[in-house]
Amino acid sequence: MRFRLTPRDTSFYDLFAASADNILTGSKLLLELLGAEPESRPDIAERMRAVEHAGDDATHAIFHQLNSSFITPFDREDIYRLASCLDDIMDHMEEAVDLVVLYEVEELPKGVEQQIEVLARAAELTAEAMPQLRTMSHLTEYWIEVNRLENQADRVHRKLLAHLFNNGAYDAIEIMKLKQIVDVLEEAADAFERVANTVESIVVKES
Incomplete structure (x- = not known):
């Protein structure tokens, strides 16, 4: 750690932790969506909207806090990037649930549960990692595992697309609807990776 002569505002750590905890709550709503009947999905979407x-x-x-702080715990650009990437995750998860309701999807294609399980695990890891920014320690395993999960999400996404286009069970309109949903879930996985990469960059700079 670099030695600093000036005090740093530590409230950012609590704010990042709160943001990650909120994402964890959203991921649990995604898991709830998997087992929900179509008529109960609007309620889940409403709760997800509140979480978003x-x-x-x-x-x-x-x-x-960034705009009102003279001294920050690490680079201002990294604080902005990390906050924005965390926000992107939540936006994508909320969009996915909303699309399921708006498109009146009766049954999600096989494989979506794997996408959501990956997101739920990434959310757990992210919620555990954010408080550790205070010490910049024990974070290597976090970004390695999130990158592994994102690679897994990529494979699941490709299989889902192949299933949609090759199955023959869906008409063209249904394929378009389902593809948009699985694409948004993949974007959430990508956003988790961007958060992990930002954390890695911060730790490297501060070490």
Whole structure:
């Protein structure tokens, strides 16, 4: 760790932890969606929307703190990038649930549960990692595992696309609907990886 002569605002750590905890809550709603009957999905979407709004509030709190702080715990650009990437995760998860409801999807294609399970595990790891930014320690395994999970998500996504286009069980409109949903879930996995890569960059700079 570099020695600093000036005090640093430590409230950012709590704000990042709150943002990650909110994402974990959202991932649990995604898991709930898997076993839900179509008529109960609008309620899940409404609760997810509330979680997404809480995520927006957490992101705005970080930006407000960033704009009002003279000394920050690490580079301002990294704080902005990390907050934005965390916000992206929540946006993608909320969008996926909303699309399922808006498109009136009766049954999600086989493989979506694997996508969501990967996201749920990445959310757990991210929620565990954010408090550790205070010490910049024990984070290597976090970004390695999230990158592994993102590679797994890529493979699942490709298999899902092949299933949609090669199965013959879906008409063209249904394929378009389902493809948009699985693509948004893949974007959430990509956003988790961007968070992990940002954390790695921060730790390298601060070491």
